[in-house]
Amino acid sequence: MSETAQYAAILTLYFAAMIGIGVWFNKRSRSRSEYFLARGKLGPATIGISFSATQISGSSYMGAVGTERIFGYNFSPAGVSSAAAPWFSYILLGDRLRRIAGRLGSVTLADILQARFYSKAAGGVATAIMLVAFIPLIAAQLKAAANVFEVLLGMPYWIGLVGFGGAVILYTVLGGMLAVAWTDLVQGLIMMAGFAILAPVAVLSAGGFSEMHRQYGQLNPQAISLMGKMPALWVISDFLVWGFFQIGGSPAAVTRFLIPEDERTLKGAMAYSVVFQSFIYVCATLIAIASGVLLPDIDQPDLTLPTLVAKLLPPVFGGIIIAAVLSAIMSTLSGILLVAGSLVVENVYVKLIGKTIDAPQGLRIARWVTFIIGALAMAMAFRPPAAIFWIVTMSFSFMASAFTFPFVLGLWWPRATREGGLAGMLGGAIACVVWYVLGWARYGSLENWIGGIWPALVGPMVSLVLIVVVSKLTAPPPEEVTSTFFAD
Amino acid sequence: MKPRLPVISILLMVIFVVGGSAALVVDWPPGPAHLDWGVWIVVYFGYVYVIAASLFYVLTGR
Numbered sequence: 001m002s003e004t005a006q007y008a009a010i011l012t013l014y015f016a017a018m019i020g021i022g023v024w025f026n027k028r029s030r031s032r033s034e035y036f037l038a039r040g041k042l043g044p045a046t047i048g049i050s051f052s053a054t055q056i057s058g059s060s061y062m063g064a065v066g067t068e069r070i071f072g073y074n075f076s077p078a079g080v081s082s083a084a085a086p087w088f089s090y091i092l093l094g095d096r097l098r099r100i101a102g103r104l105g106s107v108t109l110a111d112i113l114q115a116r117f118y119s120k121a122a123g124g125v126a127t128a129i130m131l132v133a134f135i136p137l138i139a140a141q142l143k144a145a146a147n148v149f150e151v152l153l154g155m156p157y158w159i160g161l162v163g164f165g166g167a168v169i170l171y172t173v174l175g176g177m178l179a180v181a182w183t184d185l186v187q188g189l190i191m192m193a194g195f196a197i198l199a200p201v202a203v204l205s206a207g208g209f210s211e212m213h214r215q216y217g218q219l220n221p222q223a224i225s226l227m228g229k230m231p232a233l234w235v236i237s238d239f240l241v242w243g244f245f246q247i248g249g250s251p252a253a254v255t256r257f258l259i260p261e262d263e264r265t266l267k268g269a270m271a272y273s274v275v276f277q278s279f280i281y282v283c284a285t286l287i288a289i290a291s292g293v294l295l296p297d298i299d300q301p302d303l304t305l306p307t308l309v310a311k312l313l314p315p316v317f318g319g320i321i322i323a324a325v326l327s328a329i330m331s332t333l334s335g336i337l338l339v340a341g342s343l344v345v346e347n348v349y350v351k352l353i354g355k356t357i358d359a360p361q362g363l364r365i366a367r368w369v370t371f372i373i374g375a376l377a378m379a380m381a382f383r384p385p386a387a388i389f390w391i392v393t394m395s396f397s398f399m400a401s402a403f404t405f406p407f408v409l410g411l412w413w414p415r416a417t418r419e420g421g422l423a424g425m426l427g428g429a430i431a432c433v434v435w436y437v438l439g440w441a442r443y444g445s446l447e448n449w450i451g452g453i454w455p456a457l458v459g460p461m462v463s464l465v466l467i468v469v470v471s472k473l474t475a476p477p478p479e480e481v482t483s484t485f486f487a488d
Numbered sequence: 489m490k491p492r493l494p495v496i497s498i499l500l501m502v503i504f505v506v507g508g509s510a511a512l513v514v515d516w517p518p519g520p521a522h523l524d525w526g527v528w529i530v531v532y533f534g535y536v537y538v539i540a541a542s543l544f545y546v547l548t549g550r
Contacts, residue, residue: 073527077512080534084504087542091497213522226512226526236509244505267546274542278535285531414490488491 003315007153010319011326014190015167018183018330022171025178032362035176036107036342040261042181047256047265048272050184050335051086053191055246055253056280058144058329061191064281065308066301068288072216072223074230075288079281081243086273088244094257094266096411100485101258108339109251109258109403110347116410117421118481120351125425127347129402130251133395134340138377140392141333143384145326152306152322161381164326169374172334173367177259180334187327188276194324195283201312202290209286215293223292233452241400241456248404249396249456252335255342337377341370393446394436394455401432401459409467414482420471428463435459496550500541508534 029035042050060082068075097112106112110130114123142165149160171179206212213224222228227235247254260266291298291308298304309321345366349355357365402425409416409424435455439448449455476482508530516526544550 073523073531076527076531077508077534080508080531080538083535084538087538087545088501090542091494091501091545096491210521217522224522224527225516225524226530232513235512239508239512240505244501263549267549270542271546274539278539282532282535412491412493486490 003318004153006315007319007322010316011153011323014323014326015163017186018171019167019174021183021186022174022179025175025182028178029176029363031359032345032357032366033105033107035363035366036338036346037255037258038177038181039102039259041178042259042265044260044265044268045272046181046185047259048086048269049188049276050181050331051089051253051256051269052273052276052280053184053188053328053331054256054335055085055250055332056082056191056277056328057332058141058148058325061280061284061328062302062305062325064284065288065291066304068285069292069295069298069304070220070223070301071229072220072289072292073226073285074223074228074235075238076285077226077235078238078242079285081239081241082246083274083278083281084243085246085250086270086277089247089250089254090257090266090270090273093247093254093407093411094270095263097254097257098260098263098266099488100411102261103484106258107346108342109255109407110343111351113406113410113421113425114347114351116416116481116485117406117418118478119418119422122418122421122425123347123351125422126403127343127352129399129425129429130343131340133391133399134252134336134343135373135377136380136391137395138333138336138340138374139380139384141329141336142378142381145329145333146381148322148325148329151303158382161378164330165374165378165381168330168333169337169371169378172337172374173371176366176370177338180338181256181259183334184331187331190320190327191324192276192279194321195280195287197317198309198313198321199283199286199290202287202294202308205312206290206293212290212293216289219296220292231452237452237454237457241397241454245400245404245456245460247400248402248407248460249400251399251403252332252339254407255335255339337370337374340373341366344369344373390446394433397432397436397454397456397459398429400456401428401463402426404428404460405464405467409464409471411485413471414486415471415476416467417471417474417477419474420467420469423470424463424467427466428459431462432456432459494545494550496548497541497545500544504534504537504541 110123110126113126145164146157146160149155150157217224309318406424432455435458511530516524519525
């Protein structure tokens with residue numbers, strides 16, 4: 001059997017298993033709320049790994065190795081910070097969101113913002129910002145997966161797109177959150193297995209831990225320390241942004257906090273998330289440094305991981321690594337797809353348009369909407385317009401700017417008002433886009449920013465100031481809002 | 489009326505963010521395995537710190 005045929009056989013089995021999980025959970029949801037959230041039906045390991053697998057996209061999993069191979073330990077603080085992201089998110093948002101979602105029966109984060117800032121406009125703005133960021137992100141994840149098939153397996157782009165996209169959309173539509181979370185768990189374990197196999201092999205092939213660093217330091221002397229290859233502000237910005245600001249930047253992952261019914265499950269989930277992400281990023285660092293020694297001349301960073309796999313591992317293990325890369329894409333894609341579906345049904349169809357639907361009808365609509373969003377994104381991914389890449393590049397910073405402080409202050413500061421919340425969301429998002437545009441005007445690129453300062457730092461700071469100042473200048477929130485949110 | 493803030497965890501977060509950022513700009517002396525002490529402290533000890541701090545919250549809720 002040829003190498004490609006072996007890869008294809010492993011991946012076919014893998015896709016069949018994921019669709020099987022979707023079929024298995026097809027009849028388990030009785031209402032759209034169960035379909036979108038599965039509240040109280042998932043344990044700590046499933047919630048924890050699902051949170052992390054949704055947060056770590058294919059580009060983080062594969063791209064982290066390629067980028068770190070070039071920038072070495074200048075890039076590693078971003079990895080440590082990424083491992084700390086669930087620590088920040090669970091403690092600052094997790095338990096508060098869980099309690100309030102239980103009290104209000106909320107299905108989406110936009111529901112919570114709408115209730116906290118006692119305004120349909122707040123829910124509408126949050127829904128609009130998330131959908132503007134999510135739908136191009138779904139298309140971009142589909143495109144990334146199709147590229148993996150094209151580059152690594154030599155398959156035509158459209159076969160990868162339809163096969164991969166079809167499998168993810170099918171299991172998400174069929175099984176809802178139960179299928180998404182359980183497939184995320186399987187995919188997370190595959191991501192761990194992939195790196196657990198590759199990291200020791202790569203380090204030993206590069207001469208062992210100490211010798212590998214000696215050689216890497218000779219080849220790339222500026223990248224063996226925390227600073228040198230990249231400007232100080234770049235390294236510090238990365239360290240700050242990838243941890244704390246994931247609070248607002250990853251609403252699809254944060255939605256997992258609405259699932260558990262008790263504190264114990266949530267705390268257990270946090271432990272799983274932090275250990276999982278620490279393991280992934282430590283392994284990514286070791287693989288990246290080893291690849292800097294073993295593959296010093298490779299041109300494209302994204303090809304580092306597949307090239308290393310082809311060099312060091314037999315096809316069966318190589319198939320596992322490719323499955324791991326696809327898993328990272330699948331878990332992010334399914335999480336975003338389901339949350340986008342819930343926003344359209346709950347916040348647009350029910351709350352904004354004002355439709356009343358019963359449980360069976362709601363479940364049908366939830367499935368159809370999720371399917372249509374997936375199909376639209378797949379159509380976009382066939383011939384992606386240039387605007388998609390702009391939005392995808394900005395999406396994390398855009399959401400981090402709009403949501404980080406409205407969530408944190410909304411959940412911890414009773415004095416935050418409707419006007420302050422709206423000003424924070426809109427002002428943060430606008431400041432972020434303006435900072436990107438200023439960088440683009442000066443450098444002609446969305447990846448170079450004025451003073452080297454990330455828009456994901458500028459937007460949230462503007463948002464923070466606006467929430468505090470505008471809230472102080474406006475009338476306090478009504479008693480029923482503060483008692484719902486703060487009477488613990 | 490206000491919910492109880494997990495003060496110790498928030499303090500640990502401030503130490504992580506401020507201490508980590510400050511440690512990035514220090515000129516560290518060489519350490520074991522051809523790495524300087526900065527890499528050992530910020531990167532490898534950083535993961536241990538985050539895991540330990542998370543477990544502290546899981547066990548104490550503070």
